[in-house]
Structures are given as C-alpha cells and as structure tokens.
Amino acid sequence: MSARKGPKMLSKNQIKFANSLKQKKEREALRLFVIEGSKMVKEALASSLKIKHLFATPDFIRQNDLEHYPVIQEVTVAELERITSLMTPNEALAICEMPSYQLVASELKNKLSLVLDDIKDPGNLGTIIRIADWYGIEHIICSEQTVDVYNSKVVQSTMGSVCRIKVHYTDLALFLANNRQNEKIPVFGALLEGENIYKKTLSSEGLIIIGNESKGIRETLIPMIDQKIHIPTFSHFKQSGEEAESLNAAIATAIICSEFRRG
Amino acid sequence: MSARKGPKMLSKNQIKFANSLKQKKEREALRLFVIEGSKMVKEALASSLKIKHLFATPDFIRQNDLEHYPVIQEVTVAELERITSLMTPNEALAICEMPSYQLVASELKNKLSLVLDDIKDPGNLGTIIRIADWYGIEHIICSEQTVDVYNSKVVQSTMGSVCRIKVHYTDLALFLANNRQNEKIPVFGALLEGENIYKKTLSSEGLIIIGNESKGIRETLIPMIDQKIHIPTFSHFKQSGEEAESLNAAIATAIICSEFRRG
Numbered sequence: 001m002s003a004r005k006g007p008k009m010l011s012k013n014q015i016k017f018a019n020s021l022k023q024k025k026e027r028e029a030l031r032l033f034v035i036e037g038s039k040m041v042k043e044a045l046a047s048s049l050k051i052k053h054l055f056a057t058p059d060f061i062r063q064n065d066l067e068h069y070p071v072i073q074e075v076t077v078a079e080l081e082r083i084t085s086l087m088t089p090n091e092a093l094a095i096c097e098m099p100s101y102q103l104v105a106s107e108l109k110n111k112l113s114l115v116l117d118d119i120k121d122p123g124n125l126g127t128i129i130r131i132a133d134w135y136g137i138e139h140i141i142c143s144e145q146t147v148d149v150y151n152s153k154v155v156q157s158t159m160g161s162v163c164r165i166k167v168h169y170t171d172l173a174l175f176l177a178n179n180r181q182n183e184k185i186p187v188f189g190a191l192l193e194g195e196n197i198y199k200k201t202l203s204s205e206g207l208i209i210i211g212n213e214s215k216g217i218r219e220t221l222i223p224m225i226d227q228k229i230h231i232p233t234f235s236h237f238k239q240s241g242e243e244a245e246s247l248n249a250a251i252a253t254a255i256i257c258s259e260f261r262r263g
Numbered sequence: 264m265s266a267r268k269g270p271k272m273l274s275k276n277q278i279k280f281a282n283s284l285k286q287k288k289e290r291e292a293l294r295l296f297v298i299e300g301s302k303m304v305k306e307a308l309a310s311s312l313k314i315k316h317l318f319a320t321p322d323f324i325r326q327n328d329l330e331h332y333p334v335i336q337e338v339t340v341a342e343l344e345r346i347t348s349l350m351t352p353n354e355a356l357a358i359c360e361m362p363s364y365q366l367v368a369s370e371l372k373n374k375l376s377l378v379l380d381d382i383k384d385p386g387n388l389g390t391i392i393r394i395a396d397w398y399g400i401e402h403i404i405c406s407e408q409t410v411d412v413y414n415s416k417v418v419q420s421t422m423g424s425v426c427r428i429k430v431h432y433t434d435l436a437l438f439l440a441n442n443r444q445n446e447k448i449p450v451f452g453a454l455l456e457g458e459n460i461y462k463k464t465l466s467s468e469g470l471i472i473i474g475n476e477s478k479g480i481r482e483t484l485i486p487m488i489d490q491k492i493h494i495p496t497f498s499h500f501k502q503s504g505e506e507a508e509s510l511n512a513a514i515a516t517a518i519i520c521s522e523f524r525r526g
Contacts, residue, residue: 123386127511134510136497159511164498198525234399234524235427247397247517248390248422254514255521261497262461262522 010055010079018055018083018095024148031098033150035162036084041092043160049096055080056092085152098150103141103168105175105183110205112260113139115187117172117221118212119146119249126157127250128210133161135257140165141207143172172209176224179207187226189217190252194230202260210256213249231255273318273342281318281346281358287411294361296413298425299347304355306423312359318343319355348415361413366404366431368438368446373468375523376402378450380435380484381475382409382512389420390513391473396424398520403428404470406435435472439487442470450489452480453515457493465523473519476512494518 010018020026021034032052035044038060044051045064055075056066066072080090114132119125125147132140147154149167158165179185188202189209209225211217217225231252246252273281283289284297295315298307301323307314308327318338319329329335343353377395382388388410395403410417412430421428442448451465452472472488474480480488494515509515 127514130511131514133498134494134496136499231397231521233397235396236399248393251390251394251514251517254510254517258494258518258521259525 010073010075010082015082018053018093021095022085022152024151027098027148027150031100032095033098033155034085034093034152035096035155036086036090036093036152037156038091040156040160041094043163044094044096047163049099049163051094051096053095054092055083055094060091086156099166101166101168103139103170103175105179108139108179108185108207109183111139112137112204112206112208112257113141113185114253114257115172115176115207115209116140116142116146117209117217118143118215119210121213121249122147122151122153123157124213124248124250125149126154126159126162128253129154129158129165129167130161131250131254131257132165133158135261137257138166140167141172141175142167142169144169173220173224176207176221180224187224188256189222189225189228190256191217191222191225191228191230192246194228196232197229197256197259198232200227200229204260206260208256208260210249210253216246229256273336273338273345278345281316281356284358285348285415287414290361290411290413294363295358296361296418297348297356297415298359298418299349299353299356299415300419301354303419303423304357306426307357307359310426312362312426314357314359316358317355318346318357323354349419362429364429364431366402366433366438368442368448371402371448371470372446374402375400375467375469375471375520376404376448377516377520378435378439378470378472379403379405379409380472380480381406381478382473384476384512385410385414385416386420387476387511387513388412389417389422389425391516392417392421392428392430393424394513394517394520395428396421398524400520401429403430404435404438405430405432407432436483436487439470439484443487450487451519452485452488452491453519454480454485454488454491454493455509457491459495460492460519460522461495463490463492467523469523471519471523473512473516479509492519 021032027033035041051071054069054072057077058074061067061074077089080093083093084090114137155162185205185207186203187207209217284295290296298304314334317332317335320340321337324330324337340352343356346356347353377400418425448468448470449466450470472480
C-alpha cells in the first residue's frame with residue numbers, strides 16, 4: 001500500500017552510475033551499456049546479452065514475469081526519468097555487458113557482411129544494424145572512426161537489432177589487406193561510378209563497403225574494392241544534369257542488401 | 264570597408280516574420296515556408312520554386328553570383344542564427360512560396376506514385392521524398408494527418424528533393440474510392456501478410472500505400488488494396504519466432520521503389 005517506499009527509489013550512486021554510461025569513455029572503461037524502452041528491453045531479455053542491472057516499473061515486471069529475475073529493481077516512472085536518455089515516458093532500463101565478439105576473418109567466408117567506412121550519424125548506424133538484422137547479415141565491420149554502436153541514439157534506432165548483430169571496430173585498410181591475402185572474400189563498394197547494381201549478378205559471399213555520409217569511401221580503400229557497384233537514379237531531374245547526388249547511406253545500404261538477397 | 268553596417272542587420276520585424284514560419288499555422292496562413300543551408304538554397308534557386316526573400320552571407324552571394332538577385336539581402340552568419348532552425352552554422356535562408364499543386368487523378372495514370380497513410384516522423388517523410396526523387400516518382404499523396412511537408416525537419420531531410428516532388432494532402436479513403444471508380448490505377452499496399460515482393464511481377468503503374476510507423480495501413484483502407492506486397496526477412500532470428508517485426512517506413516519505401524523500378 002505504500003507504493004513510494006524504499007524499493008522504488010534509486011540511490012544517488014545508482015543514478016550517477018547509470019548516467020555515466022551516456023559517455024563513451026565510461027562505457028568502454030566498464031564494458032557496459034544501456035538498453036531502454038519496453039520493446040528494446042524485451043529483446044535484450046530474449047537475447048544472449050548479459051544484463052547486469054534491470055530497472056523496471058511494477059507493470060513491466062508483472063507483464064513480463066520478472067518478479068524473480070536476478071538483477072531486477074522495481075522503480076517508478078519518475079525514478080526512471082532520472083537516468084533515461086529517452087524523450088518519452090519509459091518502463092524499463094537495462095544495463096548490459098558489452099559482448100566481446102572476436103573478429104575472425106575466416107568466419108566471414110561464404111556469407112555477406114557489411115563494412116562501414118566512418119558512418120557518423122547515430123541514426124544511420126542504428127538503421128544499418130536493423131537492416132543487417134532483417135537481411136540475415138551477422139557481422140558489421142566498422143572503421144575506428146565510425147560512431148559508437150553503444151551510443152544511446154544508435155542503440156535506440158536499432159529497435160533491438162543491436163542484441164543480435166555483431167558489430168566490430170577495426171582498421172579497415174589492414175582488415176581489407178589481410179582479406180586480399182588470405183580469405184579472398186570478394187569486396188564490393190558502393191560508388192557513384194560503379195556498375196548498375198540492377199544489371200549485375202551478385203554473389204552470396206562478400207564484404208560490402210558503405211562510405212561516409214558526405215565523403216563516401218575513402219581514397220585509400222578504393223584499390224581494395226574488387227567490384228564497384230552503383231544504384232542508378234530514375235529521376236529526369238538528376239539525369240538532366242545538376243550536381244551529382246547520392247542516396248542517404250542507410251537507404252543505399254537497404255537497397256544494396258535487398259539486391260544481394262533477392263537472388 | 265564597414266562590413267557590419269546597415270545592410271547586414273535584420274529588422275525586428277524580419278526576425279519575427281521568419282521565425283513565425285516555424286509554425287504550421289503561420290506557414291499555411293501566409294502560404295510561405297523556409298528552405299535553408301547552402302546546398303538546399305542552391306537547389307531552390309535551380310528549381311521552379313518562387314523565392315520571396317533570400318538572406319545570405321557575402322560569401323554565398325559571391326560564390327553563386329547573386330549580387331543582383333531581386334530579393335537578396337546580405338546578412339552575417341550571426342544574423343542568420345537569429346532566424347535559423349538549423350543546429351550548425353549556415354550561409355543562406357530562403358523564404359519560398361508554397362507551390363499550389365493540383366491533385367489531378369488522371370495525371371497519375373501510367374506512372375508510379377506513393378500514398379502515405381499518416382507518416383508522422385519528419386525524418387521519415389523527408390527521406391521518403393528524397394527516395395521518390397531518386398526513383399523518378401513525381402507525386403506523393405499524403406493523408407491529412409501525415410506530418411507537414413513544410414516542417415523544417417522535413418524540408419531539411421529531403422536534401423533538396425522538396426523542390427521537385429509534388430506532395431499532396433487529401434482524404435485517402437475518398438481518393439482511393441474515386442480511383443477505384445474512375446482511373447482504376449492498381450493499388451499496392453505494403454503489409455506483413457502480403458505476397459513476397461521479390462517473387463512478384465510489378466507494374467510501372469500503381470499507387471503504393473505505405474502505412475504509419477507503428478500502426479501500418481489503417482483498417483479502412485485495406486479493402487482498397489488490389490495487391491498486398493511484403494518484404495520478406497532473411498534473418499534466422501526473426502524466422503524462428505519472436506514478435507512480428509517490420510522495417511522502418513522509409514527503408515521499406517526505398518526497397519519497394521527499388522523493386523518496382525529495377526524491372
């Protein structure tokens with residue numbers, strides 16, 4: 001009957017701790033990140049992610065049978081608001097361990113993977129992870145300057161796919177040079193001057209490079225591309241001149257993945 | 264030599280006027296909207312849009328030979344900041360007349376058009392307009408509850424495509440009922456239980472309905488759909504159960520337009 005008592009309050013330290021994870025430096029030091037919102041937390045619970053702390057409202061706990069979940073702490077919506085990154089009201093927030101995926105090049109054989117060269121916009125990275133999940137792409141290999149996958153905006157815009165897709169950060173020049181020496185997985189690059197993707201026979205094995213939102217794929221990686229591909233425009237305006245245009249990076253990724261998978 | 268004098272100051276009334284256009288009510292009353300940012304304003308200048316006022320920095324004016332442009336007013340970056348909706352520094356802002364496109368159903372014959380049922384997110388609408396532009400789709404017919412195309416976030420995320428694509432707002436039930444009676448353009452709807460889009464022969468004439476981000480296409484419009492289509496997932500996770508998932512509305516639109524156009 002005393003709904004506002006003890007168990008529903010977050011301690012000052014808990015608040016400080018949860019909010020510290022909004023910073024990349026803290027996330028990396030502790031190897032922890034935040035997943036929040038009802039749908040997302042449900043996906044985290046159903047995934048192989050290890051949840052270290054789970055803060056949830058009484059309703060969320062009841063609806064998801066979490067009364068006996070080991071790291072559960074019942075909180076009010078008002079308490080959740082003190083640690084959230086979301087704009088809208090919220091029911092649950094989980095602090096998860098960063099999974100430590102190994103990037104083993106031989107595991108990329110006979111499958112499609114995405115390679116992201118400095119994707120900077122959190123919404124774009126989140127959307128690309130969601131697209132990868134939809135199209136059964138298990139691995140995304142990012143340049144070291146790509147936005148952090150555990151940034152709250154990225155996590156949020158994956159709509160849960162961050163729980164399933166393996167995102168790696170590495171030196172792309174080195175990674176692609178090693179691939180050329182060893183695994184020899186064909187490398188595709190999305191470029192303005194590539195071959196018409198609709199007319200090309202595409203393989204079910206490949207590393208598909210997507211470039212930065214404004215600069216595209218960096219010069220030094222271009223020689224690593226075996227097959228340059230391009231999504232042609234059907235616009236009268238664009239064909240009749242004006243400056244060269246491109247699609248948004250996430251949109252281009254969606255269309256490319258669709259083409260590779262449609263068979 | 265006196266760079267900070269008279270011509271570079273905006274009057275209080277100008278500031279009030281430009282800022283009032285951040286509100287839909289004011290935009291509709293005056294039939295005006297704002298396009299800003301260097302790239303966007305260049306696209307507006309190259310388009311058929313009528314520009315009523317153009318505020319730009321000396322550099323922008325010089326680079327684009329606008330010294331004698333009829334409605335030009337030279338301003339400093341600091342002055343532009345008083346009327347901008349953008350977060351980052353800016354060089355030009357144009358106040359444009361809303362074009363008055365007539366929705367003439369017979370003009371939609373023998374071509375593809377998009378029909379948006381309550382798209383609410385400004386970024387999604389902007390991205391969909393950009394996709395339409397890329398795929399040579401001239402008309403977008405929106406439900407009356409779809410977010411306003413002249414909202415600054417929508418305009419911005421079109422990356423200039425708002426200058427070319429004709430966006431209409433109308434009662435979709437009425438519009439589709441009339442189409443069934445008269446033009447009989449085939450109506451496609453993106454639905455979870457539709458036919459696999461990759462296995463279907465698609466036409467070069469059609470109205471393609473895209474549903475709301477969370478609710479999909481409203482119940483009452485479903486009977487108006489002639490052909491239900493669906494983008495299948497290639498995910499092991501999704502196929503093995505869990506709740507029904509869907510792609511983001513703009514991503515789905517991109518993949519659908521790509522499939523219709525690839526031939």
